[in-house]
Amino acid sequence: MQIVLLGTAAGGGFPQWNCWCPSCRVARSDPRRAAPRTQSSAAVSADGRRWFLLNASPDVRDQLARLPIAPPDGPRHVPVAGVVATDAELDHTLGIVLLREGRRLRLYLTCAVRQVLERDSSILPVTRAFAEVEVIELPPLGGPVPLTYDDGSPSGLTVETFPVPAGPPRFASEELPGHTVGLVLRDTATAGSCAFVPGCGGLDDTLLARLDSVTLALFDGTFWTDDELIRLGIGDRTARQMDHLPISGPGGSLERLGRLRTPRRVYTHINNTNPILVEDSAERAEVERAGLLIGMDGMRFEV
Ligand code: MLT
Ligand code: MN
Numbered sequence: 001m002q003i004v005l006l007g008t009a010a011g012g013g014f015p016q017w018n019c020w021c022p023s024c025r026v027a028r029s030d031p032r033r034a035a036p037r038t039q040s041s042a043a044v045s046a047d048g049r050r051w052f053l054l055n056a057s058p059d060v061r062d063q064l065a066r067l068p069i070a071p072p073d074g075p076r077h078v079p080v081a082g083v084v085a086t087d088a089e090l091d092h093t094l095g096i097v098l099l100r101e102g103r104r105l106r107l108y109l110t111c112a113v114r115q116v117l118e119r120d121s122s123i124l125p126v127t128r129a130f131a132e133v134e135v136i137e138l139p140p141l142g143g144p145v146p147l148t149y150d151d152g153s154p155s156g157l158t159v160e161t162f163p164v165p166a167g168p169p170r171f172a173s174e175e176l177p178g179h180t181v182g183l184v185l186r187d188t189a190t191a192g193s194c195a196f197v198p199g200c201g202g203l204d205d206t207l208l209a210r211l212d213s214v215t216l217a218l219f220d221g222t223f224w225t226d227d228e229l230i231r232l233g234i235g236d237r238t239a240r241q242m243d244h245l246p247i248s249g250p251g252g253s254l255e256r257l258g259r260l261r262t263p264r265r266v267y268t269h270i271n272n273t274n275p276i277l278v279e280d281s282a283e284r285a286e287v288e289r290a291g292l293l294i295g296m297d298g299m300r301f302e303v
């Protein structure tokens, strides 16, 4: 299975259009010291030609242009075989509407995510006005569900879902089980596996054991400290109140993920305020010393 990190920033991207925090300033003035990043999404493929998106970001158009694909035979070519969503947040689902030119879209969603996209953000009804939308339902906990191509043939990849600690999107009219899940993608041919958890408010033993058993773990790297936005005068909620476990400090994700045997552990969904985005920062060095990677747009893995 090939995995491409299409976007590694949290909602708003990096630098964020209205933000002049220290790291956004560096990204504007000296992008060699802090590479700009698009909003979080990844793509997985068994054959390197047909891709399944893990979330569809508002930057999907630019992100697909960077995806490796063989030149097609005809005038139109849709390299996206399906979209698997972890939740219904805007930064993870607005790209669904933007794929409407594809005419046919296959979405893998939990029932709860489907409800929010149907009723609250109207992403599904709007997309349906342009394209045929097929929804394959994912259980909030379980699987494996096979990921299939347009003609119904199996890709050899499967997806498993598990709940992660988080609240529903703030525009959700109901809190239904399965509104936010983590994913494990498996390649049945190679036995390689990849966990994708871009938004997560805590790491209990069950979740750690899951991450410990995969080949590649892509994990929530939104904030460095719990009070990051408060200290910068940007927001009034802590990272934990926003359902993002901070990286640093006691009980932070670095302490816990650093102990795992997972061969590759990578932070993604990194907020523009996070100092790890600056190449020469002490915070970034601390992450690397613990054996974790800091996700960058275009990073590729094979498992
Ligand atoms: C999050 O990661 O917490 C959400 O994407 C927040 C947002 O959409 O503003
Ligand atoms: Mn987000």
Ligand code: ZN
Residues within 6 Å of the ligand: 015, 016, 019, 020, 021, 022, 023, 024, 025, 272, 273
């Ligand atoms: Zn910023």
